[in-house]
Amino acid sequence: MATREELIEKTRGWFTGRLPEDLFDGAPEVTVDREEITVIGRIPEPAYAEGASEAEKAATIEGRIKEFRERTRDARMAVARDAEHKFGRKVSWGVRCGDQGRLFTHLSVPVMTRLKQPERALLDTLVDGGVARSRSEALAWCVRLVEKHAGDWVGDLRDAMRKVEEVREAGPDRESGDADADADAGA
Known part of the structure; x- marks a missing residue:
C-alpha cells in the first residue's frame, strides 16, 4: 500500500505530465485529501499600463484570471475527467x-x-455576533483561524505524521511478507 506522500507524489507527477504543456508556468501545486485533488497553477502576470495604480493592477490580474478560466475550461475538464476516473476523487x-x-x-x-x-456556546456566540450564519460556518471559521495562526505547528505535526508513516511502512511485517499469516493459517 502506498504512503500518503507517495500518493501525493504520484498524483502530482501524473498532473504535471498530463496537463497541456503551456497551461501553467511551471509545475502545478497539487493537494490531495480523501475526497478531492486541488490543482493550482501559476499563470503569467499581465503587462500593466505605465503608472498603473494598485487598484488598476488588481483589476488587470482579475481580468487575466477570468480570461484564463474561460479559455482553458474544456482542456481542464478533460484532464479532470481522466483524473477522477484514475484517482477516484473530484478535481478542483x-x-x-x-x-x-x-x-x-x-x-x-x-x-x-x-x-x-x-464549545457549542462559542459557535453560537459567533453566529449571534454575525461572524457566521450557522454553527457549521462558525466551525469552518474557527478551523481557518487555527490554520492561519498555527501554521508552523501544523506543518511540524504533518512532518511528524509523515515520519510515523515511513516507520510504519518499514515495520517488520513489511519485510517478512505474509509468512507469519501463512504459518498461522496452516499453509
Missing part, C-alpha cells in the same frame, strides 16, 4: 497570478463532530 482548479490566488471550484464536504456545551 485554481490559479496564482502576481500576488493573487483564486480557486475556481472546490468541494465543501460535511464533517461530523461532537461538541460539549461550552
Whole structure:
C-alpha cells in the first residue's frame, strides 16, 4: 500500500505530465485529501499600463484570471475527467497570478463532530455576533483561524505524521511478507 506522500507524489507527477504543456508556468501545486485533488497553477502576470495604480493592477490580474478560466475550461475538464476516473476523487482548479490566488471550484464536504456545551456556546456566540450564519460556518471559521495562526505547528505535526508513516511502512511485517499469516493459517 502506498504512503500518503507517495500518493501525493504520484498524483502530482501524473498532473504535471498530463496537463497541456503551456497551461501553467511551471509545475502545478497539487493537494490531495480523501475526497478531492486541488490543482493550482501559476499563470503569467499581465503587462500593466505605465503608472498603473494598485487598484488598476488588481483589476488587470482579475481580468487575466477570468480570461484564463474561460479559455482553458474544456482542456481542464478533460484532464479532470481522466483524473477522477484514475484517482477516484473530484478535481478542483485554481490559479496564482502576481500576488493573487483564486480557486475556481472546490468541494465543501460535511464533517461530523461532537461538541460539549461550552464549545457549542462559542459557535453560537459567533453566529449571534454575525461572524457566521450557522454553527457549521462558525466551525469552518474557527478551523481557518487555527490554520492561519498555527501554521508552523501544523506543518511540524504533518512532518511528524509523515515520519510515523515511513516507520510504519518499514515495520517488520513489511519485510517478512505474509509468512507469519501463512504459518498461522496452516499453509
